[in-house]
Amino acid sequence: MSKDKSLPSAPRASRRGFLTAAGGLAATALAPQARAGAGNPANQPPNVPEWTRTLGEGVAVRPYGKPSKFEKDVVRRDVEWLTASRESSVSFTPLHELEGIITPNGLCFERHHGGVADVDPADHRLMIHGLVDRPLLLSLDELKRYPRVNRIHFMECAANSGMEWRGAQLNGCQFTHGMIHCVQYTGVSLRTLLEEAGVKTNGKWLLVEGADSASMDRSLPIEKALDDCIIAYKMNGEALYPEQGYPMRLVVPGWQGNLWVKWLRRIKVGDQPWQTREETSKYTDLLPNGKARRFTWAMDAKSVITSPSPQAPIRHGKGFTIVSGLAWSGSGKVKRVDVSLDGGRNWWPARLDGPVLDKALTRFYYEFDWNGEPLLLQSRVQDESGYVQPSKAELRKVRGYNSIYHNNGIQTWHVQANGEVENVEVA
């Protein structure tokens, strides 16, 4: 799409190029062929395109494949003003460009506290000690000799959508909801290793600690550790990416991402929680009365429409339109998703497509014939426990505005007549 100054742009003043360009979408909506025109007409019918008349690259020119060069903008992005340093910061998954439920490894959002540790797997060790009968020291190769499990789970930062507590701030579900990814993990059940080490009867808590510059440490109750946690060394079939804790990380299904310690090096069994910095000063949720909730581990049911969304406007004008979104719950499986076109007044059941798995992302669709009128798009999930995703107003009524974490309120996208989409609040 090219910016055509001769065509009218949206009647909304903005100092930002992002919005100026988006305003140009009005032209696209009027002339659906406009974007296709950005290519080379010599490649289009009736002509035979250049890639048909020449040989392409041979095998292994790119021994590790990459996306098409035309998808170069499908990347993680960050919000520079969020943090003081690049090493203790976050980048976001481009949810608006993805489909299905699996996040490609290179697009999984990052959150580091001391940069990405560059770990040589030959030197990495996992130590299990404390209240156990047989302390263990394992290399990666030794870890891989234990029986394996494969599980698909979402991993969400507790601060996902945290910038939106006080109101709509960011135009793009990459930024409002992109601190989440979902991959298939391969690893060893934590229970297997704890049984190998032999937890003593007074062993009630685990300290889990990373090997990066922040040496992240968190306390994990033994019940969860024995239930469904995994020490993973593969994601989507290949070795963990360095940004995701290579060579091994903890997987704590359904619970806040901060517990999923990357570059995992140590597990200590004790009889009390450690009250580490992350679980006291950081991942606690401040309520309006000045008290703070702690140990808020589970991620509540949440959903978001990924397209259309501010970074994925409707370019085709009125007509058949696909609403695509993601829903998930830290308490189990997604039971249903409803979609509203009028800001939550009326709802229609969405169609779940693809696998609906425990503590995993679930893809939903709502297809309809758009008449070109403005919409206030929302999605609302209910999980198998019966929990219903609350509106932002309902959530704020209980938690106020200062909780930072666990913002799972219903998101509203305003679809304008020209197909442009913006992040809004409604009442």
Next chain:
Amino acid sequence: MASRPGTCRQTVRSRMSRSPKLIIAAAALATLVASAALAGGPSEKTEAKIETKAPQRFNIGRAPSAEEIRGWDIDVRPDGQGLPVGKGSVAQGEKLFMDNCASCHGEFGEGAGRWPVLAGGKGSLTADNPVKTVGSYWPYASTLFDYVRHAMPFGSPQSLKVDEYYALVAYVLYLNDVVTDQNFELSNSNLSTIKMPNEAGFIMDDRATSEKAFWQKDPCMKNCIAPVKITGRATAVDVTPEDKDGKPRGVE
């Protein structure tokens, strides 16, 4: 191969006392022989069952030595468990803080740029903009020691001596008026006796009761609320990062 079960069991018992490793193998062998005796000979089915049965223990990996554990075992709990022997004073900590911490956290813990504020913020937790500091928010002094020793100074963690970490923690407590004497010396014997101002400020996760309204309801489908209006827009705040080419992509 046919041997009498009785003979075999005796062998098992004599080995058990010597090597726990052999218990499982021997027990499995005993089972095999017993089954074989019952069936009148080893069958394929019986053998397959035994081969796929996972052992109770895998005996993969080794025990870390006491010295190996000591090198990594640096965590500290509120009850003082884990504190290394050492000490450091507020005055010693002040110098260390200026050299190692002040460039990010400010000379008085007031914070520089977007780096964390360490001191102040008392009484702000119910305000519009809470300032969560060691003094206003952190419930335990042990957490400060655990964190600073794990992760600070930023970029060169675990580079200071134990006594220096005690001194730094003493200074941060002093900046927060938790200790008020410049000559105060923090040590492994007194750290766990320090009470932090906001220790009582924390409650356990009560979402299951306090947010019960979000559970077990039939979601409303028609005319659920009065027609809504837009009350806020992200563009009013206007902090979305630019796209590289200044254009949103979008669905065709």
